Amino acid sequence: MSGTESSGGGWLKRLAAGLKRSSSRLSEGVSGILTKRRLDAAALAELEELLIAADLGPATAHELAQRIAKDRFDKDVGEREVREALAQEIAAILAPAARALAPDPARKPHVVLVVGVNGSGKTTTIGKLAKLHRDEGRRVMLVAGDTFRAAAVEQLKIWGARTGAPVVAGAPNADAAGLAFSALEQARRDGADLLLIDTAGRLHNKADLMAQLQKMIRVLAKVDASAPHSVVLVLDAGIGQNALQQVEAFKEMVNVTGLVVTKLDGTARGGVLVALARRFGLPVHAIGVGEGADDLRPFDATQFARALLGLAE
Amino acid sequence: MFDSLTGKLGEIFERLRKRAALTPADVDEALREVRLALLEADVALPVVKDFIAKTREKAVGQEVLRSVTPGQMVIKIVHDELVRTLGGRVGSGGSEAEAGDIDLAAVPPVVILMVGLQGSGKTTTTAKLGLRLRQRDRKKVLMASLDVQRPAAQEQLAVLGQQAEVKTLPIVAGQPPVDIAKRAVMAARLEGCDVLLLDTAGRLAIDDALMAEVAAVRDATNPHETLLVADAMTGQDAVNVARGFNEKVGLTGIVLTRVDGDARGGAALSMRAVTGRPIKLIGVGEKLDALEPFHPDRIAGRILGMGDVVGLVEKAAETIEREDAEKLAKKAQKGQFDMDDLVSQLRQLRRMGGLGSMLGMLPGIGQMQKQIAAAKIDESLLRRQEAIVMSMTKAERRNVKLLNASRRRRIASGSGTSVQDVNRLVKQFEDMTRMMKQMGKLGQKGLMRHGLPGLGLGRPR
Numbered sequence: 001m002s003g004t005e006s007s008g009g010g011w012l013k014r015l016a017a018g019l020k021r022s023s024s025r026l027s028e029g030v031s032g033i034l035t036k037r038r039l040d041a042a043a044l045a046e047l048e049e050l051l052i053a054a055d056l057g058p059a060t061a062h063e064l065a066q067r068i069a070k071d072r073f074d075k076d077v078g079e080r081e082v083r084e085a086l087a088q089e090i091a092a093i094l095a096p097a098a099r100a101l102a103p104d105p106a107r108k109p110h111v112v113l114v115v116g117v118n119g120s121g122k123t124t125t126i127g128k129l130a131k132l133h134r135d136e137g138r139r140v141m142l143v144a145g146d147t148f149r150a151a152a153v154e155q156l157k158i159w160g161a162r163t164g165a166p167v168v169a170g171a172p173n174a175d176a177a178g179l180a181f182s183a184l185e186q187a188r189r190d191g192a193d194l195l196l197i198d199t200a201g202r203l204h205n206k207a208d209l210m211a212q213l214q215k216m217i218r219v220l221a222k223v224d225a226s227a228p229h230s231v232v233l234v235l236d237a238g239i240g241q242n243a244l245q246q247v248e249a250f251k252e253m254v255n256v257t258g259l260v261v262t263k264l265d266g267t268a269r270g271g272v273l274v275a276l277a278r279r280f281g282l283p284v285h286a287i288g289v290g291e292g293a294d295d296l297r298p299f300d301a302t303q304f305a306r307a308l309l310g311l312a313e
Numbered sequence: 314m315f316d317s318l319t320g321k322l323g324e325i326f327e328r329l330r331k332r333a334a335l336t337p338a339d340v341d342e343a344l345r346e347v348r349l350a351l352l353e354a355d356v357a358l359p360v361v362k363d364f365i366a367k368t369r370e371k372a373v374g375q376e377v378l379r380s381v382t383p384g385q386m387v388i389k390i391v392h393d394e395l396v397r398t399l400g401g402r403v404g405s406g407g408s409e410a411e412a413g414d415i416d417l418a419a420v421p422p423v424v425i426l427m428v429g430l431q432g433s434g435k436t437t438t439t440a441k442l443g444l445r446l447r448q449r450d451r452k453k454v455l456m457a458s459l460d461v462q463r464p465a466a467q468e469q470l471a472v473l474g475q476q477a478e479v480k481t482l483p484i485v486a487g488q489p490p491v492d493i494a495k496r497a498v499m500a501a502r503l504e505g506c507d508v509l510l511l512d513t514a515g516r517l518a519i520d521d522a523l524m525a526e527v528a529a530v531r532d533a534t535n536p537h538e539t540l541l542v543a544d545a546m547t548g549q550d551a552v553n554v555a556r557g558f559n560e561k562v563g564l565t566g567i568v569l570t571r572v573d574g575d576a577r578g579g580a581a582l583s584m585r586a587v588t589g590r591p592i593k594l595i596g597v598g599e600k601l602d603a604l605e606p607f608h609p610d611r612i613a614g615r616i617l618g619m620g621d622v623v624g625l626v627e628k629a630a631e632t633i634e635r636e637d638a639e640k641l642a643k644k645a646q647k648g649q650f651d652m653d654d655l656v657s658q659l660r661q662l663r664r665m666g667g668l669g670s671m672l673g674m675l676p677g678i679g680q681m682q683k684q685i686a687a688a689k690i691d692e693s694l695l696r697r698q699e700a701i702v703m704s705m706t707k708a709e710r711r712n713v714k715l716l717n718a719s720r721r722r723r724i725a726s727g728s729g730t731s732v733q734d735v736n737r738l739v740k741q742f743e744d745m746t747r748m749m750k751q752m753g754k755l756g757q758k759g760l761m762r763h764g765l766p767g768l769g770l771g772r773p774r
Contacts (some may be wrong), residue, residue, distance in 0.1 A: 053549050124463075238554075240355030
C-alpha cells in the first residue's frame with residue numbers, strides 16, 4: 001500500500017504490466033495461429049476460441065472474428081496485422097465507454113453511490129477514488145454504507161485516514177439509507193465537493209437486497225432531488241459472462257451510470273468489457289490494477305485494447 | 314446458479330425428444346449447442362473441448378435402449394459425463410458427495426489453510442467453516458487471519474468469530490503472516506484445539522512474492538487441508554487461478570462461493586477438471602450457516618433440468634422445526650390459530666429461501682420460475698403480508714374480529730399497503746382457519762400432509 005507513487009507516465013507501464021500475463025497469452029496464441037498462415041476456416045475458429053478464452057464471450061468472439069475475416073479471408077496474413085486489426089476493432093467498440101467520473105462542480109456535493117456484488121472491490125475502489133479526487137483538489141467525504149459486512153467500516157476508515165477524507169459511519173447493522181441521508185446533510189453543511197457512498201455487497205438476484213439500494217436512493221433524493229448524481233457499479237475483471245446479468249440487474253434496479261473494473265492486474269483478462277460495452281454502452285470510469293491507492297486509472301480504450309493484444313510497450 | 318444452462322439444454326433436448334431416432338447429425342447438433350451453452354456458462358475452453366470430445370465418443374455408437382427415446386439417452390450420457398467431470402461417481406445410485414467433506418483425520422490441531430484471489434470470500438468462508446466444525450463436528454476451533462494486506466481484514470475475522478462463537482487469535486499489530494501462523498499453531502496446541510483455520514490475504518497466482526509467502530506459511534504449519542476459495546461467477550480465468558494455486562501451494566480441495574447467485578457456475582467444472590481436486594463445500598448465502606456440501610450429481614441434475622428434489626426435502630427438514638409444526642397443528646385443530654402463527658408460517662417459508670429457491674429445486678420448473686420471477690410474487694408478497702400482521706396490535710392478532718374499517722385503514726397505512734391488501738389477507742386467514750377446523754376433524758395428519766392451504770401463494774399450475 002505505498003499510496004505515494006504518482007508519476008503520470010507510470011500508470012501506462014503499470015497497466016501494461018498488469019495486463020501482461022493476459023495479453024502475452026493471447027498474443028502468443030495469435031502468433032501461433034497466424035505467423036505464416038492462410039486465414040482459413042480453421043484459423044478463424046482458433047481465433048474465435050482465443051477471444052472466448054479472454055472472456056469476450058462466444059457471441060462477441062464470433063462477431064469479431066468474422067469482422068477480421070471479412071477482407072482477409074483465404075489470404076496470407078501476418079500475425080501483427082491481425083493483432084493490430086483486432087485491437088482496432090476492440091478499441092472502436094470500447095472508445096465510447098472511456099469517460100472518467102467527472103463530478104459536477106455545480107453540485108455541492110456530487111453524490112456517488114458505489115454498488116456491486118460481494119467482493120468486487122467497492123471499498124478499495126472508493127479509497128482509490130478518494131485519493132484521485134483529493135489529488136485533484138476536491139473536498140471528498142466518504143460514507144461507510146456497508147453496515148453489514150464485519151469490519152467494512154474500519155476498512156473504509158483506514159482509507160479515509162490514508163487519503164485525508166472524512167468518513168461518516170454509523171453503528172454496525174444500522175440502516176444504510178438513514179446513514180446516507182445524514183451524511184448527505186453533513187456534506188452539504190461542510191461544503192464537500194464529492195460524497196462517495198459505500199454500500200454492502202449484494203448479489204444482483206436478491207430482490208430484497210436490491211430493494212434496499214432503491215430505498216437508499218429514495219432517501220438521498222429527499223435531501224437533494226437530483227442525488228445520487230452517479231451510480232457506479234464495481235465489477236471484478238475475473239467474472240465471466242455473468243457480468244452481463246449483473247450490469248443488467250443493477251442498471252434496471254438502481255440506474256447504474258458507469259462502471260469501474262477492478263483486479264485487472266491478475267490473469268483475468270477483462271474481455272467481458274467488450275461485450276458489456278456493446279450491449280450497454282455504459283461509461284467505464286476507471287480500472288483497478290493493484291491494491292495501492294494509486295492503482296486506479298482512467299480507462300483508455302486504445303491502450304486497453306492494445307495492451308490486451310500485447311501491442312502496448 | 315446453473316438454471317440458465319438448464320434452460321438451454323432443456324430447449325435442445327426438447328427438440329431431440331420429438332424425433333424418433335437419433336442420427337449422428339442429431340448428436341452433433343446437440344453437442345454444438347451443449348458446447349455453446351457450456352462456454353456461455355463460463356466453463357473454460359479446454360475443459361469444454363475435453364468434455365465434448367468425451368461425450369461424443371460415448372454418444373456415438375451407443376446402443377439406444379428400447380425403453381427410452383434417443384433424446385433421453387443423450388441426456389443421460391451428457392449428465393453422466395457432467396457428474397463425472399464434477400467429481401461424482403456415476404451409477405449405483407451414486408448420490409453421495411465424493412470423499413466430500415473436510416478431512417480432519419490428522420494429529421490435532423489439524424491445520425486448514427484458506428487461499429484464493431481478492432474478494433473471493435475467504436474470510437466469510439473461514440468463519441462459516443469454523444461454525445460448521447464447531448456445531449456439526451463438535452470440534453474446538455481456532456481461527457487466525459494472516460491478512461495483513463487488506464485494511465481491517467483481521468478485525469473482520471475477529472467480528473465473524475464472535476458471531477460464530479469461534480475463537481480467533483488475538484491480533485498483534487505489525488506481525489508478518491508467517492509469524493502469525495506460527496503463533497496460531499502454538500496457541501491452538503496450548504489451548505487443545507482440534508482444528509486451526511488460517512485465513513490468508515487475497516493474492517494473485519502470478520504474484521510471486523505473495524505466493525512465496527503463502528508457501529512459507531504452508532511449510533511452517535504443515536496444513537492437512539489447503540482449500541482454494543473461488544467465486545462461482547469466475548470466468549475463463551478459473552483455470553489459471555486453480556492451476557496457479559495448485560502448482561504453487563498445492564490444493565486439497567475447493568470451496569465455491571456465491572452459489573446463490575445466478576452465475577451459471579462453469580467455474581466449478583473448470584477448476585475441478587484442471588486440478589483434479591474435489592469441490593468440498595459451497596457457499597449459498599451471506600449468513601454464517603450458509604455453507605453446504607457439494608453434490609456433483611445434484612448439480613449436474615440441475616444443469617439438465619432434472620431438479621434437485623433431494624435438496625428440497627433436506628432443506629425442508631432442516632428449516633421446519635418439528636416441534637413447532639406439531640404445536641401449530643394442535644392449535645389449528647382447536648381453532649386457536651391466530652395471526653402470530655400466520656407470521657411464523659410466513660417466516661418459515663422465507664427461511665426456506667422463498668418460493669423462488671424452492672421452485673428452482675423442483676424438476677421441470679425452470680421455465681415457470683422465470684415467470685414467477687417476472688411477476689415478482691415471491692419474497693415481496695410474503696414480506697408484505699408479514700408487514701400487515703406486524704402492523705396489527707397484539708389484541709388484533711389474537712382476534713381478527715376486532716378489525717373494523719378504521720383499524721384496517723390504520724394497518725394499511727402502517728404497513729405501507731392498501732386496505733384491499735389487508736382485506737385480502739384477513740379473508741385468506743379466515744379461509745385458512747375455517748379449513749383448519751374442518752381438517753382438525755379429519756385428524757392432524759391431514760394438516761401435516763397438506764400444509765397450510767389458502768395462503769394464496771403458489772398454486773403452481
